[in-house]
């Protein structure tokens with residue numbers, strides 16, 4: 001199940017990111033969402049325009065496993081980066 005951290009701000013999320021959430025929800029362990037619009041990110045980060053989301057597994061989940069699943073399950077216009085403390089997914093049409 002998807003667990004939204006306290007303080008996650010979805011206001012302004014790009015609809016395309018919902019595919020990432022749908023995909024993450026099929027992961028067999030709990031997946032947390034820590035940032036959508038909220039949080040401190042690099043200047044120019046796609047989080048600020050609602051085009052990026054950070055996931056984090058806990059319990060028996062593994063971020064590298066989740067990242068592989070998202071990579072395989074999303075179209076090529078998404079970038080999936082395993083940042084180890086979290087999995088960053090951004091929608092960036094080429």
Ligand SMILES: [Zn+2]
Nearest residue numbers: 052053054088
């Ligand atoms: Zn991120």
